[in-house]
Amino acid sequence: MGRKRKSGEGTVRLRKDGRWEGRIVIGYDEKGLPKTKNVLAKTKGECVEKLKTLKESISPPTPSKVRADMPFGEWLNHWYETYSKPSIRPRTQRTYEGYIRLYIKPRLGSIPLNKLTTNDIQQFCAWMKSDDHMGGGSIADSQIRNCYSLCHRALEKARAEHLVPRDPTDGCKLSPVRYEEMKILSREAMQKLLIQAKEENYYELFLLELATGLRLGEIAALQWDDLNLETGELRISKQAGTSGPDVVICEPKQKRQSVP
Known part of the structure; x- marks a missing residue:
């Protein structure tokens, strides 16, 4: 094993x-x-x-020497592998790598780093909002902001390294993120869910989720040592996630101590 x-x-x-x-x-x-x-x-x-x-x-090759005129896609790879990837969770890595591969590099990757303009970034955001990109259909505002944020952080580092005089993401205007109203289950719906869960031997799992609001990864990482039978409290100190076929255990997003 x-x-x-x-x-x-x-x-x-x-x-x-x-x-x-x-x-x-x-x-x-x-x-x-x-x-x-x-x-x-x-x-x-x-x-x-x-x-x-x-x-x-x-391992992805690192540029032997970063240059002001190197393609933005190469600089983005270098920044991500060197400064971003080591400090983020596996699931976030997959999300960021998808943004870079599917959206940022196809549109901006070939432009020289020191030639990238605010208009290029603004047009990129407009392109993501349109139906012209691969797959068609408008991309969610939150995802557009995430792509913009990746560009911003990479270009801020380029500015700090004196590769560009200014960050061209400054001055871009983005659409405000529209948040949907959170929907919660009614008491009757929760009862139906628990009845079905009991028939499929998942009753305890769903009861714990409904009673505590824990994330799935936090529940999956629980061990018997995390349960205090005297006080009835659960200690939340880790969460489970995946990295490809691997299961990894890491710290939870929120520094929770315990839940009753």
Whole structure:
């Protein structure tokens, strides 16, 4: 049985044929599904070393020297891999990488970093709002803001590195985000949900969710040690998430101590 490894390390498991297999996510396809590569070895130690070598061989190349006239797409890759990716959660990584691959680089990636203008960014936001992009249909305002934010942070770093005189995202105007009114279940709907959950052996899970409002990842990471039987409180100190085929445990988004 393979042990849990840190996000990005991949997984190592013993196969039925006696060989060790290591597997790592190397990217995602157009549908957001993970693409993987694997290695095989006779021993676990050899497998771990092969997996490490594989990971190093597929790491995205870092520009040998950043330049003011380098394509914005190259600078964006460098900024993301160096300054952003190491500090964000696996799920956020997949979201950001999707924004970069599907929207930002196809539209802005070929423009030289020092030639990128406020108008380019404004036109990019308008393009996302239109039906002309890949897939058609207007993109949500919140996603447009997220793409804008990625550009802004990458260009702020370029300005700090004296690669550009100013951040061209300054001065752009974005549509306000429209928030939908939160919908909650009625008492009758909750009762129906719990009755159905009980028939499918998920009663305790849904009862805990309805009673506490915990995130699914926080519930999935709970262990018996987190339950205080004397006080009836749950300690929330971690949450579960996924990184491709891997399950990873990390700190929760909110620094919760306990819930009654």
